[in-house]
Amino acid sequence: xxxxAVLGRQPKISLAELECLFDNxxxxxxxxxxxxxxxxxxxxxxxxxxxxAVQIEVNLQDFLKSLPDKGKLTIGVSDYSRGATAxxxxxxxxxxxxxxxxxxxxxxxxxxKSATLSSATSFHNHLFDDNKIELVKYGKKxxxxxxxxxxxxxxxxxxARPARDAKVxxxxxxxxxxxxxxCGDLPDHSRLLDPFCGTGVVLQEAALIGYVPYGTDVxxxxxxxxxxxxxxxxxxxxxxxxxxxxxxxxxxxxxRVACSAAASAPPQTKATDATFAVAQGDATNFQxxxxxxxxxxxxxxGQPMSLPPAEIKLKQEKQECGSIVLGFLKNLxxxxxxxxxxxxxxxxxxxxxxxxxxxxxLDEIKNLGYNVKSFRNLGQKDLLYHRDQQVVxxxxxxxxxx
Ligand SMILES: C[S@@+](CC[C@H](N)C(=O)[O-])C[C@H]1O[C@@H](n2cnc3c(N)ncnc32)[C@H](O)[C@@H]1O
Numbered sequence: 001x002x003x004x005a006v007l008g009r010q011p012k013i014s015l016a017e018l019e020c021l022f023d024n025x026x027x028x029x030x031x032x033x034x035x036x037x038x039x040x041x042x043x044x045x046x047x048x049x050x051x052x053a054v055q056i057e058v059n060l061q062d063f064l065k066s067l068p069d070k071g072k073l074t075i076g077v078s079d080y081s082r083g084a085t086a087x088x089x090x091x092x093x094x095x096x097x098x099x100x101x102x103x104x105x106x107x108x109x110x111x112x113k114s115a116t117l118s119s120a121t122s123f124h125n126h127l128f129d130d131n132k133i134e135l136v137k138y139g140k141k142x143x144x145x146x147x148x149x150x151x152x153x154x155x156x157x158x159x160a161r162p163a164r165d166a167k168v169x170x171x172x173x174x175x176x177x178x179x180x181x182x183c184g185d186l187p188d189h190s191r192l193l194d195p196f197c198g199t200g201v202v203l204q205e206a207a208l209i210g211y212v213p214y215g216t217d218v219x220x221x222x223x224x225x226x227x228x229x230x231x232x233x234x235x236x237x238x239x240x241x242x243x244x245x246x247x248x249x250x251x252x253x254x255x256r257v258a259c260s261a262a263a264s265a266p267p268q269t270k271a272t273d274a275t276f277a278v279a280q281g282d283a284t285n286f287q288x289x290x291x292x293x294x295x296x297x298x299x300x301x302g303q304p305m306s307l308p309p310a311e312i313k314l315k316q317e318k319q320e321c322g323s324i325v326l327g328f329l330k331n332l333x334x335x336x337x338x339x340x341x342x343x344x345x346x347x348x349x350x351x352x353x354x355x356x357x358x359x360x361x362l363d364e365i366k367n368l369g370y371n372v373k374s375f376r377n378l379g380q381k382d383l384l385y386h387r388d389q390q391v392v393x394x395x396x397x398x399x400x401x402x
Contacts, residue, residue: 014048043147047177200226284327
């Protein structure tokens with residue numbers, strides 16, 4: 001099946017996530033990517049994709065004729081073609097309405113404030129149901145949206161956890177999902193290690209995908225936070241993690257991800273039943289227990305900062321963070337098998353000129369026995385995750401043990 005992804009706010013990082021999971025990923029314009037997958041996909045598995053659509057292989061008339069013939073239809077159009085306008089997208093939607101009305105449907109059109117509907121509009125109008133349809137247009141091609149990112153579910157996953165700590169930095173669950181997916185599509189029940197687990201955001205997302213989380217951290221307090229959050233996750237239902245969701249997902253592994261539909265989940269179903277392990281340990285010398293099928297983590301990011309640091313401070317931070325990253329990768333290298341994926345987010349600091357200063361450790365990392373992944377559609381410089389003017393950014397490094 002041919003899929004189209006509407007990429008997230010950091011499109012290159014979203015593209016990297018897709019490249020690690022699917023075949024033939026091709027960027028289409030700046031904010032879309034086409035790719036192929038054999039199975040039915042679920043957007044809840046993808047941290048970096050805002051909307052997921054499938055290509056309509058037949059001509060538009062035949063597609064419209066194939067829609068369910070009972071009840072009211074809601075139609076929205078997002079036109080991502082070059083030069084598209086709200087007026088043109090709305091014109092397209094009204095043209096489709098006329099055709100459907102002739103076919104005997106009663107049709108409501110979602111108004112276009114711009115050429116493309118925002119994902120909030122698409123989500124709140126449920127434009128991924130049988131009779132609520134969003135068509136994506138790109139040039140002459142049409143796609144039908146099958147899933148829209150549920151922002152409320154991510155917020156809930158983040159804020160409903162019993163143990164949170166602003167000081168260790170708040171890894172957004174979406175970015176945790178991306179870090180995990182950059183390890184590739186792992187078999188069910190793969191054991192995923194986060195050796196800097198903090199409050200356990202990566203571990204939580206790993207459990208929701210269907211992996212077995214294994215977390216360690218130098219701080220005993222953080223280990224307890226992770227334990228508490230993972231225990232909590234085992235007690236909540238998918239519905240509790242997915243407000244406003246009402247559509248069932250396909251019966252793939254991804255459908256077990258937290259927001260599987262309220263409607264279809266029996267009340268006693270748990271969001272995850274994954275067993276987990278957590279332990280206190282310094283990542284630069286800890287002996288982990290086997291197996292370790294993949295490693296995904298946000299490493300130590302140094303001190304939180306609200307202004308770009310002075311040169312001397314920057315030097316100290318680089319030295320401290322760099323030595324933890326290298327010490328960890330050296331220690332890990334002898335403990336994992338060849339080809340094990342290792343993904344780590346490391347800090348980069350905003351400078352007064354608006355650029356980010358990185359740790360620049362790739363050559364040393366290669367010497368420790370790792371290959372750095374090369375992507376087809378992006379380079380290492382693109383793997384920098386930050387909000388506007390955020391002082392400490394996260395640079396993502398994607399490795400495989402040699
Ligand atoms: C940026 S935080 C990670 C936050 C985490 N992603 C979460 O979900 O809360 C970095 C973590 O690394 C831990 N840490 C720092 N140095 C460490 C080391 N040498 N070994 C293991 N953990 C370390 C800190 O205690 C902190 O919890």
